[in-house]
Amino acid sequence: MNIALRVFLVLGAVVAFAVVVRKIKKSDMQARDSVFWLIFIGALVLLAVFPQIAFVASQVLGFESPSNFILLAVIAILLIKVFSLSSDIAVLRQKQTTIVQEIALREKSDTD
Numbered sequence: 880m881n882i883a884l885r886v887f888l889v890l891g892a893v894v895a896f897a898v899v900v901r902k903i904k905k906s907d908m909q910a911r912d913s914v915f916w917l918i919f920i921g922a923l924v925l926l927a928v929f930p931q932i933a934f935v936a937s938q939v940l941g942f943e944s945p946s947n948f949i950l951l952a953v954i955a956i957l958l959i960k961v962f963s964l965s966s967d968i969a970v971l972r973q974k975q976t977t978i979v980q981e982i983a984l985r986e987k988s989d990t991d
Contacts, residue, residue, distance in 0.1 A: 884946055888927035892920045919956065 899916045902908035926933050926949060933945035942948040 884949075885927045885930060888923050888949075892923040892927070895920050895923075915960065923953075 895916065899908065899913055899920070903913050930945065933949055936952075937943075937945045937948035940948065942951070
């Protein structure tokens with residue numbers, strides 16, 4: 880893995896860490912979400928500091944280069960996160976619909 884990719888991984892991790900810490904300080908992020916991002920940032924730093932991990936993983940999995948492995952791994956992790964968030968949104972939409980219906984029924988019964 881060339882030095883440019885390693886520097887990019889570290890800089891990206893530092894920026895992401897700063898954003899997460901800022902969101903936590905402003906109480907804009909829940910602990911569950913911040914833990915995910917902190918682990919993700921830690922993994923990026925780990926890959927930048929110990930590039931041998933990416934080399935071994937890319938060889939075992941048959942990738943042409945470690946950067947391809949890192950790109951695919953990041954995309955896969957983020958897709959899993961997006962799926963998780965979509966599931967959470969679906970649950971919240973269902974709860975919202977139920978609450979709106981209950982409020983409408985209560986208001987209807989109060990006017991009768």
